[in-house]
Amino acid sequence: MRAFAGKCGRLRANSSEPDVTASPGNAPAPGYRGRFAPSPTGDLHLGSLLAAFGSWLLARHAGGRWLVRIEDLDPPREVAGAAERQLRALAAFGLRSDEPVVRQSGRDALYRRALERLLDEGRAFHCHCSRTDLAAAGGVHRRCVARAPRPDPAVRLRVEDGSLVAFDDAVQGRHGQDVARAVGDFVLRRADGYWAYQLAVVVDDAAQGITDVVRGADLLDSTPRQILLQRALGLPAPRYAHLPLVLGADGRKLSKSEAALALDPQRPEPALREAWRRLGQDPAALAGAAGVDALLARARAAFDPARIPAGVAAPAPAIAD
Template sequence: MSTPVPAPSYRGRFAPSPTGDLHAGSLLAAFGSWLLARHAGGRWLVRVEDVDAPREVPGAAQRQLQTLAAFGLHPDEPVVFQHQRGALYQAALDQLLSTGQAFVCHCSRTVLAANGGIHRACVATAPRPDPAVRLRVEDGTLITFDDAIQGPQRQDVARDVGDFVIRRADGCWAYQLAVVVDDADQGITDVVRGADLLDSTPRQILLQRALGLPQPRYAHLPLLLDAHGRKLSKTDAAHPVDPNNPLPALRTAWRELGQPAEALATSLDVPGLLTDAQAVFDPRRIPATASTKVAALQH
């Protein structure tokens, strides 16, 4: 692994996956993470998490970056692409394998189905040509942490998750490993993202400990939901935000972050809105759960 960036008091990031254009939910995560970084007087980075090639949409990464620019959300350092960082992930994997904290696994999803997909012991009867690599999770591994928005969290990783994949059978790097390596390498002190990733955090803390890496602070933002209570980004209603008309979407995200709507009511352009937002933003107002439904987003 390369030498990690020295961490100042606050370094945050927005890390989209290029599986489609930016929608209202991803804008909420981008705007929220940007506001928290600016409020803390810190730096805000953008990292494109493009290690999952089968799910990547051609051209999506560039459109996402163009949309962020149209919304005035400019990173303080050059954008990082995960597909260029395989050597860092391989070094971390080699370290975990050499210490016995990771192991090669020939189990398929089918053979693990009887246990709800949770791996506690290898049950494959024959080797596979494309085995995965998993992190070994000892029985009784309980992870606790305090989330700045969602409050105290705890998870029995062995019981609820099991030995989890850090390199997939198709050769792709697993999200859990890549994000941990990148956050440490970039000196990220504060991980701000959607609450759909809250459940992943204990696994990432385990990996940080196994690799001897620092643990950042966590803040999981509320999710935008559709009329059926589903995460908006996973529904057909998650239309891309319009980079040619950014003010309505920014105001919607601002309200869903619990901030006073009247503060941005008279903002006439993106630079002015962002300046006004920084002046009155209060992290204590951010709710754990958002309320916006599809109908509200269409106005």
């Protein structure tokens, strides 16, 4: 794992609202603030535990704080009661948020304020294009080709030609993307009225003063879009670390695989040991640890960020004692 480099500003440390007039570098660099942000589309599985445990370990290694945010912005995909079960499972695994848990469903005003600014400045625009309209362009929006107006159009960020974004990921190394060619003008508010992930995550990371985003490698290609949006809103960019994924036997990300069995909160230690191993850490460091508290204490003392493997993990074996 590569060392974290650079400094990140933080917005209005004592406020829950982002200062959208801020510019990168106009605030002192805060201490480390990380987060785990699950969507309530199902129960936690080994892949989500790896992301939670990895982000928690990195925060503790840096002497920083670790937050939990529920990203409940897509009601059609949410599973009733999943958020509460996720929080109970995290507690059973000893992973508790250092601050009150934030739910995106209650932050509409923050997202609306950011969107209105982008529209007022001409950085965003209303778009009536459907997926069918964009099919010929591979779904990449470079100009509006809508065949008919929509009663409630989507809103997209205007991505200029040549919008090249490169960043140093602490696990995956240097990563770059021509956002205009790869994804084009991307959605900030969907045509069905729901907020897009890209806008909400950028606004919330800034509002919560997140300095380090640690998450699964499946979101690596989303990062250039988020950096462009941070620049458009004058927000500081956090550091990024994308952890290897856990795959099912079918080679798919575990959350999309039939092998995505829910974790058993009654037996947390085997799953924590397996996540520890998949983070590239020495299994012997946890030998003899009895109970979650003892295991986590051993893990904090022995954790070595440089051992985290880059790339995608192999298919997951069954968890056993």
